[in-house]
Amino acid sequence: MNVSRPLIYLITDGSLTVENFSQKSIQTLNIIDCAVKSNIPLIQIREKNLPARLVFQLIVEAVKIAKNSSTKILVNDRADIALASKADGVHLTSRSLST
Secondary structure, eight states: OOOOOOOOOEEOOSOOOTTTHHHHHHHHHHHHHHHHHTTOSEEEEOOTTSOHHHHHHHHHHHHHHHTTSSOEEEEESOHHHHHHHTOSEEEOOTTTSOO
16 A cells, blocks of 8 residues: 655644734744745745735745755745745635636
């Protein structure tokens, strides 16, 4: 029987806001750094309470941390930010695209 290992990955908790971004983004990036160093294969940035400018800023820093590692960075719902920040991909929900 060929049983593959489950995929374990990090999803940010969505607690960043404009008001707490300066302090909490540093904590989030530290967690991302630990995940990369622990060879976590995938990190999904899921920060729905931030404006696009701050999501972009966070993703750019996360991409820098993951550079030259096997960890891939995904952006929630924002293909434009994923492309501009050179993230590895975008996570789309059933509400992300109109049918």
